[in-house]
Amino acid sequence: MARPAAxxxxxxxxxxxxxxxxxxxxxxxxxxxxxxxATILRHARGGPDWYTLTLSAGALAxxxxxxxxxxxxxxxxxxxxxxxxPLLRRPLSLCTIDAAGGRISLIYRVVGRGTALLARxxxxxxxxxxxxxxxxFPEPSxxxxxxxxxxxxxxxxxxxxxxxxxxxxxxxxxxxxxxARRAADLAGVTEVRAAGGAVxxxxxxxxxxxxxxxxxILSARLSADMxxxxxxxxxMLAAVADLCRRAGAECWLCVERPMACGFGVCIGCAxxxxxxxxxxxxxxxxxxxxxxxxxxxx
Ligand SMILES: Cc1cc2nc3c(=O)[nH]c(=O)nc-3n(C[C@H](O)[C@H](O)[C@H](O)COP(=O)(O)OP(=O)(O)OC[C@H]3O[C@@H](n4cnc5c(N)ncnc54)[C@H](O)[C@@H]3O)c2cc1C
Numbered sequence: 158m159a160r161p162a163a164x165x166x167x168x169x170x171x172x173x174x175x176x177x178x179x180x181x182x183x184x185x186x187x188x189x190x191x192x193x194x195a196t197i198l199r200h201a202r203g204g205p206d207w208y209t210l211t212l213s214a215g216a217l218a219x220x221x222x223x224x225x226x227x228x229x230x231x232x233x234x235x236x237x238x239x240x241x242x243p244l245l246r247r248p249l250s251l252c253t254i255d256a257a258g259g260r261i262s263l264i265y266r267v268v269g270r271g272t273a274l275l276a277r278x279x280x281x282x283x284x285x286x287x288x289x290x291x292x293x294f295p296e297p298s299x300x301x302x303x304x305x306x307x308x309x310x311x312x313x314x315x316x317x318x319x320x321x322x323x324x325x326x327x328x329x330x331x332x333x334x335x336x337a338r339r340a341a342d343l344a345g346v347t348e349v350r351a352a353g354g355a356v357x358x359x360x361x362x363x364x365x366x367x368x369x370x371x372x373x374i375l376s377a378r379l380s381a382d383m384x385x386x387x388x389x390x391x392x393m394l395a396a397v398a399d400l401c402r403r404a405g406a407e408c409w410l411c412v413e414r415p416m417a418c419g420f421g422v423c424i425g426c427a428x429x430x431x432x433x434x435x436x437x438x439x440x441x442x443x444x445x446x447x448x449x450x451x452x453x454x455x
Pocket of ligand 1: 226243247248249250251264265266267268269270271272273312315412413414415416444
């Protein structure tokens with residue numbers, strides 16, 4: 158199949174083949190993905206507009222790494238809704254990954270009809286998932302002595318729970334800097350705290366933690382010897398990337414782009430390369446990218 162000139166995956170990703178287990182030289186892993194029918198164990202409202210879903214999904218929990226995501230059929234298996242709409246699955250990042258217990262958790266905000274439908278699902282219902290999709294954060298054991306900062310904003314916080322646990326298993330002592338507009342929007346902080354390590358919170362209205370932006374805390378702590386993993390809204394990611402570039406710190410961004418398929422075919426999630434022409438695909442080249450690789454605001 159001919160590929161459009163400007164929309165291509167770099168050679169290191171293996172071109173169109175997404176099924177093989179690949180680890181890029183920088184340590185990000187893309188796992189073989191599959192379909193799995195997961196059973197909802199728990200579904201709890203965590204804030205005004207966000208929910209935590211705990212799922213029994215043994216194969217996914219075994220294969221998944223933090224930074225990867227799943228494509229959820231929000232219609233469930235008929236128990237959630239008997240409808241052909243919405244046809245497209247919705248991408249959600251893995252929050253906690255419990256390989257031994259065969260469980261994963263997802264935290265999502267209700268923003269439209271897909272997530273509103275998902276919010277109706279109940280414990281015992283089954284959900285069709287594709288995953289684990291995309292590339293993970295870089296393998297933490299490759300830099301055992303480098304200080305690691307995890308920077309999360311809003312619904313970008315949940316993936317950092319799995320990331321913190323992974324880093325700690327690798328012997329790192331991550332410090333999580335987590336921000337949101339207000340206390341009620343700090344989704345996933347409980348899960349990040351449960352992973353262990355230091356957690357510092359900030360809210361724009363001062364209702365929890367320090368008043369201000371999470372990037373204010375980052376700029377006060379950042380130094381050239383650090384590695385930063387960030388996930389959150391695009392303006393926050395751009396600010397984190399800029400701070401890291403100025404400080405000379407290594408920086409990885411977990412980006413969100415609306416996407417239909419999640420495995421490299423629809424090209425809905427194209428993201429501009431930071432240097433040169435062309436695009437990368439957030440679903441298979443990311444969603445975790447080196448900050449210097451992409452322009453999150455383009
Ligand atoms: C890799 C990846 C991981 C994600 N992880 C999470 C997560 O862990 N938790 C979570 O709450 N959300 C996450 N999202 C976003 C989530 O997929 C969307 O919020 C969801 O698909 C919206 O579906 P909907 O049918 O409810 O809304 P729709 O009715 O489809 O859209 C409602 C509004 O949201 C906008 N929108 C939809 N998708 C996105 C997107 N990806 N980025 C920005 N705006 C969007 C639409 O343009 C529209 O304005 C992730 C997205 C990606 C690509």
